[in-house]
Amino acid sequence: MSGAERHPTVLRSRTRRPAPRGLPRDRLLDPVVGPSAKPLVSVVAAAGCGKTTFLSHVAARATAPVGWLTLDGALGSTTAVLAHLQLACADLVPSLAERAPWESTEDALATLEQVLDGPALLVLDELQSIDGTPAARVVEGLLQHQPVHLRVALGSRTVTSTALTRHLAGTATVLGAEDLRFRTWEVEELFRTCHGTRLRADEVADLAHRTGGWAAGLELFHLATHGRPPSSRARLLGAGGGQLSSDYLARHVLDQVPAPLRDFLVRTAVLATLTAARCDDLLGSTDAAALLEQAHRLGLLNAVADAESTVYCCHEVMRAHLLDVLVGRDGGARARELHQRGAQLALREGDFDAALRSSCRAHDWDAAQRVLAIGGGELAERPGSWIDELPASIRDTDPWVALALARRLVVDGALEEALEAYRLAGARVETATGRALAAHELRMVQSWLNPPLGVVSDWVALTRDAFVAPRRQLAEPRPADAPRRLARAVAQLTAGDLAVAAREFSAVSEQPTLPSALEAVALLGEAVSLSLSFRPEAAESRERAAVAAKMLGAPALERIADGLDLACRPETAREALSHLRDRCAAIGDRWGAALLGLFGAVAGLPTGMLTADEHRALASELTALGAPALATWCSTMAAVEDARTGIRDRGTAAAVEKAAAGVGPLPHALALLAAGTAQGRVRAARLARSSGATTWTALVLRGLRATPGTATAEAPPALEVRCIGGFSVLRDGMPVTLDALRPQHQALLRALALHAPLPVHRERLLEWFWEGRDPERAQHSLQVAISALRGLLDRPTATPATSVVRRTGGGYALHLGAADRHDVRRVERLLAAGRSALERGDVDGGRRSLAAGVRELTADVLPDDGPAEWVTGERDEVRGSVVRACQSLADLCSAAGDAPAAIQVTRHALALDRYQDGLWVRLVDALTADGQPAAAAAARREYAQVLAELDVPVPVLTHVQLPVRVLAGPLPARARV
Incomplete structure (x- = not known):
């Protein structure tokens, strides 16, 4: 063993945790940091998907000590990776830094089992960089024999075999590129809260579509438009933003790929999905299987195993870049030739979508028309973006394209526009079967927009009637077929009978032959029922509904599913929900906008987020859509808000109660609460209990009791x-x-x-x-x-x-x-509010709350009681919380370029605890940044004195370098005394 292997160079920078930046996303964080989190989480995605950013948010939200190690190719040996692992784990248990160096994986595991007496988190990032080295076997051993108190989070471009095995066994969570993809409303929230830019709804939708929610693409767009006029965003979106991602992908992805594999990826980019046989047919080669496997191992391709072979696909942003490289490298003629061959292969295999897209990219319009003639009916069932690939000469004349356009308007929620599109499709379709199909779907849209009078039997009309008079439908016998049972479940949900509605939606969704569209609606209805009931399985149900809507390719249902999830976080996601409403309005999805508004109104009622006038405006919106039952919900909630402000009119209350009782038990319960009588509250509790909405009704009642009118705002605290x-x-x-x-x-x-x-x-x-x-x-x-x-x-x-x-x-x-007031509890509340705001991405709010909490602690807690046993623990805990807040606040001030503020807050923290290494580092950095070299030198000398007090060897301090020894933990006892 060489000297370098016996004594590897250990870089503290590899174990330095990156500061969390960007948008913390609760839908991703809650499952991996909550009480039910698995002991292992593996984040697997290609470059630029946001793995490291997400892991930094996981580390920031963790309540246990956190160790971090960023791996790279230089850590391929066992000795090197063990030395860095030991340094990273010293952030979990400081005493590990004093122990003898770990010699083997078994040594590390035995030590961790011995010293870890409480929960801890170890993050290993860039795991793919040590793939195939002895260091990888060390990590595999750590995962196979993971200590009981140690949770591990991995970031990698490829999934490890152990992580996959444990995922199948239920002891690990694996997140992929699709999970990390920014949803449309998250794009809006990212730019609004993190970048301080308010994008229009159409800009957000276009950006999310062009980037595929790719984190690096969003960041590149921000960098290209930051500080520029809004017109620059429109120009960049119009150009597609390809140049932005091209430079990134070329530098960080393709330049690191071996030349033969890079050439293979460029030429096969003409295929939407890749198999070994398909690629070999395209290129006339025999080694496609090995190259596909290599690309998958490098995280460039996603793989799905089917019955016959493994099918690979490429991220759309990466594929678009590869196609640009193909044209730039081989010329347009060669690229069109490959597209033509790809179209022929796809058509031979019956993949009409890929065949049509490749024909369009080859500018082979005759071939495109042949594809439509053969598979137009099947393509029309999936009315996606393939329509936009066609030239106007085909798009404006082909009957199948006309039908697909009408269907796309339906799934996007633009029902008024869909009416005219169906009429046009009916005129273009030449076959009797096609005309009958267009006429049938036209009647379905008409029956939704203009409900027929009298008794109806069609399931669409029945579902629509549930929003008019739900009890009329519930009075009928229970139907046997799934579509009508679904309509009945919608009526139960509208009436507010949540427990029964959830069971009925669940039963419908489990029907084996249920069409995908009805399944998605049933799952969404079940999610709404469970969420309003505050059931523990509601979050999982919302996720199932969102996945079903995305798989269906129905943007209108996707927006409703996303809006439901946002409504369950009314305090933090109100702006994002408003953005979704704006997006619906821009598209012409009036029903989607109204339902999202209703979700927000119901979620915000306990805390009075909407005024009575806002509830009434929403009621008018629903009335205009012909949904009086839903409008009654809003009128009832307006009465609750009136009661909250002390406005009660007996005549109006009686009318509201009568209308609410005609809808169902839950609106009736709200009307009784708004009336404000003791007897009404008792009746409301019974109705809420019978409908499964006890928790939500209790929250509404609590909000009513905490109205400003019931307390003396100016009275001093008791x-x-x-x-x-x-x-x-x-x-x-x-x-x-x-x-x-x-x-x-x-x-x-x-x-x-x-x-x-x-x-x-x-x-x-x-x-x-x-x-x-x-x-x-x-x-x-x-x-x-x-x-x-x-x-x-x-x-x-x-x-x-x-x-x-x-x-x-x-x-x-x-x-x-x-x-009542308590100064220590106030400090804790302010610091907690600051941490919560930072986790949500609200940097300004977090900074204000942290600063307010720090200012409150001007001295020690109960200093006159000295080292009494009952005070020291609480005193140290409060002091430690404020010191940690000062560290975060100093980092925020430095990031904002406010060096004087960083100096002030760091000195405040050192006055509380001068034995914190990180504080001295921040002070010296801030003084240097503020142009105070003499003060920085004095701070270094003072820091050296602190180390001397603790008998720590003091190295020579040059420039702004500081000792790497970390003095983490509480104030030393002898120093306190």
Whole structure:
């Protein structure tokens, strides 16, 4: 073994966790960081899909210690990767840095099992860079024998065999490029919250379509348009933005691919899907299988195994780039020739979509017409973007294209435009069967837009009638066929009978021969029912509905599914939901816009997010669509908002209640709550219980009770507790004199106040304040002390149930009401709000909340109590939280170019805890950036003194370099003393 192998160079930069940037996406983060998360998560996607960004968000949201290692080709040896793994794991357990170097995988596993006594997260990024090396076997061993407390997150362009095996066994989560793809509403949220740019709904849709939601493509678009007028966005979108992605893909992807494989990928890009046989036929070769496997291993192709062979496909952005390379390298004539051969292969295999697209790209319009003549009926069943490939001469004359255009308008929600398109298709279709098909679909659209009068039996008309008079349909016998059962389930959902609706939608979706469109609608209805019922399986149901809508190729249903998911996060996703509404309006999808508005109104009702006028405007919108039952929901919610502001009119309330009772139990319950009577609340609770909406109705009632009119906004708080810098209690705005209490009773009050509103078990109190006393006498002393505290703090009319000091379980707690204040709890709330805002991508809001929380802690918590056992833990925890907030705040200030603010907040943190390595690094960096070299040198000297106090060897400090030793963890005990 060489000297370099025995003593590898260990770079701290490889174990430095990247700062989270971009948009944290809850739909991805919740499954991998929540309480039910698997111990292993593997993120597998090609370059530019956002793997590292996502992993940084996972690390930022984790509540456990996090270690990070970015792998590269230089870590191929066992010794090198073990040395870096040990350094990364030292961020989990600092004592690991002092241990002997790990010699083997078994040594690392045994050590981790020994030292990890709580949850921890290790992130390994760029795993593909060590593929095929001894280091890869080290990682495989770590995954095969993963320590019980260690969660692992992997980022790679290829999936490891162990991760795949564990995924199949249910102990790992594997996320791919499709999961990381930015949805349309996420594109809008990304630009609005992270880039400070508000894109129009049509710009968002166009950008999402052209980039395929590819993270790097979105970032490149932002860089190309940042600081430029809005017209630059339109020009770039009109040009397709190919030049942006071309440079990126050429530098970061294709330049790293061997030349034979790169040539193979360029020439086979004319094929939409690739198999070994198809590629060999196209190129006249025999080695396609090996090249496809190599491309898949490098993360350039996705693979799906079918009954006969493995089918590969390329990301659309990558494929578009490869086709551009083909034309630029071989010329247009050679490219058209390959497209023609690809069209012939696709047509021979019955892939009409690929055959038509290749014919169009070859400019072989005769071939395109032949494809339409042979497979036009099948193509018309999938009315996708292939229509846009055709020239106007074919698009405006071919009957199958006319029918496909009408169907595409339907699935996009533009029903008024679809009417005219169907009439045109009926006039162009030459066969009697085709004309009958167009006429039938035309009647379906007409029956939705203009419901027929009288009794109806068609399932579309029945579904439409559910939005008019749901109880009329529910009075009929239960139908046997799936389409009419689906219509009945829609009526149950409209009536608010959520439990029954969820069961009926689930039963319909499980029908084996159900058409895909009905299945998608049934899954969406089930997701709505479960979400409004606050059922734990609702999130999974929403995901199934979104996947079904995407597989169906129905953008209108996709938007509704996305809107439902957003409505379940009303506080953070209101803007994104509004964007989806705008997108629907721009397309002409009036029903989609109204339903998304209804989702937002229902979700925001408990907290009063919409005003009564906004609810009434939505009711008018639904009335104009001919959906009076849904409009009644909105009118009822408007009555609730009126009640929230103290507006109640008996005549109006009676009319609203009558209309709501005619719709169903849940709207009726809302109307009873709006009336505001005790009897009405009892009846509302019964109706909510019977309809499966107890939780949502209780939230609405709680919101009504917390109205501004029921509290005195200007009254001082009943109780205010101050623990920062000293102890005091204020009651009704006046200081409480504690001199009458014994010193021991005062200490007990401080302990209860510090932990408030959480209870402290009496055994702990006895141990803290009456240690060594006879148990019975100690218990009696505690009761005497509690009685003294109650006599001092309670009002004369207080009872044990309303006392400030309450018995809770086996202990006592200082009760804090909604109007009470606690300075330490306020610091915690502000810091939590700041972290939450940063996770959502709200940098300005996060910075404000963190700064407010940091400013609150001007001194230690209860400094006069010194090292008392009951105070040190809480004191260190608060101090540590504020110091960590200062670190985040300093990073935000530095990123914004505000060096003076970064200096100020870093010095504030060092005043609280001068034994934090990261703070000194930030201070020196900020002083240097602010042009204060002398102050930076002084900070280095002071830092060296700190290290000397801790007996840490002080290296020579040059420029802004600092020691690599990380002084993580709490303040050393001897330094505190």
